Amino acid sequence: MTLLLWTIASKMVFIKTGRLALLLPAALLAQAPQTAEQKIEALEGAVKNAQMAGDNAWMLASAALVLLMTGPGLALFYGGLVRKKNILGTMMQSFMMMVAITLLWGLVGYSLAFGEGSAFFGSLQYLFLDGVGTAPNTDYAATIPHLTFMVFQLMFAIITPALISGAFAERMKFSGMLAFMILWTLIVYLPMAHMVWGKGGLLNAFLGGSIPCFDFAGGTVVHITSGVSALVCALYLGKRVGYPTEPMRPHNLVLSFVGACLLWVGWFGFNAGSAVSASGLASSAFVATHFAAAAAGLGWVIAEWLKHGKPSALGAISGAVAGLVAITPASGFVKPMPAFVIGLAAGFVCFFMVSVLKNKFGYDDSLDAFGVHGAGGTLGAILTGVFAPMPSTTR
Numbered sequence: 596m597t598l599l600l601w602t603i604a605s606k607m608v609f610i611k612t613g614r615l616a617l618l619l620p621a622a623l624l625a626q627a628p629q630t631a632e633q634k635i636e637a638l639e640g641a642v643k644n645a646q647m648a649g650d651n652a653w654m655l656a657s658a659a660l661v662l663l664m665t666g667p668g669l670a671l672f673y674g675g676l677v678r679k680k681n682i683l684g685t686m687m688q689s690f691m692m693m694v695a696i697t698l699l700w701g702l703v704g705y706s707l708a709f710g711e712g713s714a715f716f717g718s719l720q721y722l723f724l725d726g727v728g729t730a731p732n733t734d735y736a737a738t739i740p741h742l743t744f745m746v747f748q749l750m751f752a753i754i755t756p757a758l759i760s761g762a763f764a765e766r767m768k769f770s771g772m773l774a775f776m777i778l779w780t781l782i783v784y785l786p787m788a789h790m791v792w793g794k795g796g797l798l799n800a801f802l803g804g805s806i807p808c809f810d811f812a813g814g815t816v817v818h819i820t821s822g823v824s825a826l827v828c829a830l831y832l833g834k835r836v837g838y839p840t841e842p843m844r845p846h847n848l849v850l851s852f853v854g855a856c857l858l859w860v861g862w863f864g865f866n867a868g869s870a871v872s873a874s875g876l877a878s879s880a881f882v883a884t885h886f887a888a889a890a891a892g893l894g895w896v897i898a899e900w901l902k903h904g905k906p907s908a909l910g911a912i913s914g915a916v917a918g919l920v921a922i923t924p925a926s927g928f929v930k931p932m933p934a935f936v937i938g939l940a941a942g943f944v945c946f947f948m949v950s951v952l953k954n955k956f957g958y959d960d961s962l963d964a965f966g967v968h969g970a971g972g973t974l975g976a977i978l979t980g981v982f983a984p985m986p987s988t989t990r
Contacts, residue, residue, distance in 0.1 A: 647731075650738040653873035654747055660864025661750035665689050665757050668861050671854030672916075673761055676909075676962050679846040681765045688764075688772055692757040695773060696780060700749045704780065708788040709735065709748065714797040714805065717789045721745075734794050734802065736871040747868060748788075755784055755817045761962030762825030765843075766835050783820055791816050809983060811880065812869035814924025814976045822969020825960060834959040848908055855912035859888055862919045866926040880926040884919065887926075887938030891918020894942020902950065910946070917945035917967050921975035928983035937978045941971050 670689040674682045696704070701724055710720035721727050724745065732741040756776040763772075790796040791810050798815075800807035808815060835843065845851060866884045870877035895914025896906040921941035922934055929937070949966035960966060 647738045650736075650872045650874075651740060651743055653877065654736075654739050654743050654868060654871060657864035657868025658743070658747040658750050660861045661747070661754065661868065662693070662861075664858050664861035664865065665750075665754045666693055668854050668857035669754065669757055671850045672858060672912075673764060673851075673854070673962055675847040675850030675852070675854060676761075676845040677764050678843060682846065682850075684769065685760070685764050687769070688760040689757045691769075691773060692753050692776060695777060696753045696756065697749060699777060699780060700752050704752060704785055705745050705748065707781075707785040708752075709745075709793050711794050712789065714795060715786055715790060717785070717793055738872055744871065747871075748792075751813055751817060751865075752780065752784060752788070755813075755821050756780055758817070758821040758964055758968055759825045759828060761964035762829045762960050763832050764961040766832055766961075779824065783824065784816070787816050787820050809928060809979055810924045810976070811927035811979075812866045812923045814920075814972045814979070818920050818923060818968045818972025819976065822965045822967070822972055825964035826958070826969060829958050829960045829965065834957075835961065838959045839954075839957075845909065852908060852912055855916055859915060859919065862888070862923075866923060870927060876927055879930070882931050883926045883929055883934035884922055886931045886934045887922030887941070888915045888918040890935045890938030891915055891921065891942035891945075894918075894939040895946045896942075898943050898946040899950075913949070913963070913967065914942040914946070917941045917971045920968055920971035921945075921978070923972070924975045925979035925983055928979060933982035937975060937982065940978065941974055944974050945971050 666689055670686040673689065674686040677685045703719070703722060705724065705727070706719055706721035707717040710717035712718035712720075727741050727745050729740040729742060731737050731739060732744060736744045756779055759776070759779070760772065767775075790798045790804075791808055792799060794802040796802070796804050798804050798806050798808035798810075800809050810816060837843070862884055863881055867877040867881035870880055892911050892915040895910050895917065899906050899910040918938035918941045921937050922929075925934070925937060945967050948970040949963045953960060953963070953966055
């Protein structure tokens, strides 16, 4: 017992302050910073850890919000717009993108998009996600784990091909749809993602691209590629049986209304999350996104009111989605009032594409994937160059 007490006492230090005596472990005193430099260094480390924790929490939440856009957001939005007999098949298309593209992304997709390669393609650097761990990849995001950045980008890869399904809704077999979507992701999406966002990509404005393209959150990578591809699909497959002589009205606009609202909420992760940090840039993108959606909803309603004499619920939610699409490339570069102008313009332009131009040319874009995403994304990319100052921050 005496030996035990002596051992404990040798590890303790008495500190007397006035009438109060403190008994502290000697190891604790030894670990405390002894100089101002050490204290500053410890404080800087604590601040850095806090920043990384905050950024990581925001990015994981943003990734979940973007996934929410596909299922249930897009699934409900598209599902309510088709005829009753096709609702489950249409919703299944969105769900299968969550399954199939996730597996493809983990095996080879992320590496081809964000591995260091040529100006057009990535590499096999991250094949099977080898080398993608909890340490940050400073080329893309210095304050979050590489895994977090990877899974955030995965959510973009999931929703992009799902958007195309709106063009061929009600007229493509499940097996054909699945094969097409996987091939499209490999041939179109992954090279485009690398060119615009990957290190050394041809169009990357911040990491060595020779032709700078300012696409903050996916106007080019997501909306233009999916929208133009949707038009090609619609033209190649031809019209649905009975189109346009037979009525093919949406069977349940309540589902579409709920889906559109979920898309609006999820889009905050889509755009503000593309700041890859919980920062003022994320706040700016968040506000721009909201203002543009509201303005576009108003613009579509006004255009519809002028043409048909009354607005509609479908027009209001379609306009809001059009505004969200149009502000995507500019969201991190513009202030609220330019965002309002971009959204208002998108409401009018996309209404014209859907209600006038589509009827004039006679193509059967079932759920207006081209009229909203292709036209809205293109308009947003053009207006980004009009309203955005020369960006000085990374994506």
